[in-house]
Amino acid sequence: MTGELPSSIIAGISFIGRGGGQVKALGGFKKGHHTVPDAANAVTNAFLGKICGPELAEQAEKLFQDVRSRLGYKRKDVALNVTGALAVLTAKDFTVEIFYALEESAPGRYGITTTLRDLQDGDLAQREEFAAVFAGKFTEISFALKKGARVEAIIDVIEALEGEGGLAVSYPSDCRECVIRVEGVDAVVRCSGGTLEMVFSRAGAPHELMAGFAAMRGAFAVNRVLAGLL
Incomplete structure (x- = not known):
C-alpha cells in the first residue's frame, strides 16, 4: 500500500475505524455493584479495561479467526495479545489494534478505536478475502x-x-x-x-x-x- 505513495513524503499510513456504546451495557458491568464513571482518567479507564474484557476478547478472537481462515495464515503467521483495554493482532503482513477508552466529553460512554497499520503489501488490500475481513x-x-x-x-x-x-x-x-x-x-x-x-x-x-x-x-x-x- 505504501509503495503507491511517495516515500519521501509519507512516513506511514493507518486505517482507522470507530465505534462505542454505553459503559453500563458492557458484559463486565455489574448493576448495583459498579458505578458509571463521571470522568475519564487513568483510574476510570483502568476500570473500563476490566469490565470490557468479554466484548474485547470476543471481537479480537473473531478477528483472529477471520484473518487466519480467510487469508490462509498458519500459526506462526499471526498472533493475538489481549491486555486490559487493548488487543493487538500481529500478522506477517499487517498489525491491527482494538482499543477501548472512555469518552472524555461523555464518560458514561466508551469509544472503540480499531487501527490497521504496517500494511506491507498493497496488493493484499485488493484481495476479496482481505476486503471480507475488514x-x-x-x-x-x-x-x-x-x-x-x-x-x-x-x-x-x-x-x-x-x-x-x-x-x-x-x-x-x-x-x-x-x-x-x-x-x-x-x-x-x-x-x-x-x-x-x-x-x-x-x-x-x-x-x-x-x-x-x-x-x-x-x-x-x-x-x-x-x-x-x-
Whole structure:
C-alpha cells in the first residue's frame, strides 16, 4: 500500500475505524455493584479495561479467526495479545489494534478505536478475502508526514485557487488545523501539520477508502504545493 505513495513524503499510513456504546451495557458491568464513571482518567479507564474484557476478547478472537481462515495464515503467521483495554493482532503482513477508552466529553460512554497499520503489501488490500475481513470497519485514513506541512501555507494556497478544482478549506482562527473539501468526493481531509487525515462519511474496507483517496489526490494535483503533500 505504501509503495503507491511517495516515500519521501509519507512516513506511514493507518486505517482507522470507530465505534462505542454505553459503559453500563458492557458484559463486565455489574448493576448495583459498579458505578458509571463521571470522568475519564487513568483510574476510570483502568476500570473500563476490566469490565470490557468479554466484548474485547470476543471481537479480537473473531478477528483472529477471520484473518487466519480467510487469508490462509498458519500459526506462526499471526498472533493475538489481549491486555486490559487493548488487543493487538500481529500478522506477517499487517498489525491491527482494538482499543477501548472512555469518552472524555461523555464518560458514561466508551469509544472503540480499531487501527490497521504496517500494511506491507498493497496488493493484499485488493484481495476479496482481505476486503471480507475488514468490510465496513474503517472511516479514516491517517498519513504521517515525514517533514510536516505548514497549515497556514496550505490554507493560503487553497484560498488563492478560489474554488479551482472544487477545493474549499475551513479553519479555526489559530490555524492549528484545516479541513479540506473537494467537490464530488464523499470525504474531508483534516491537516494538522504533522498528519493528514482523510475522514469518510461511510465505513468501508481499505481498498474502498483508497479509491476515495485517489480522487482527493487527483484534486490536489492542481497545485504544486498541494500535490507535494500526497
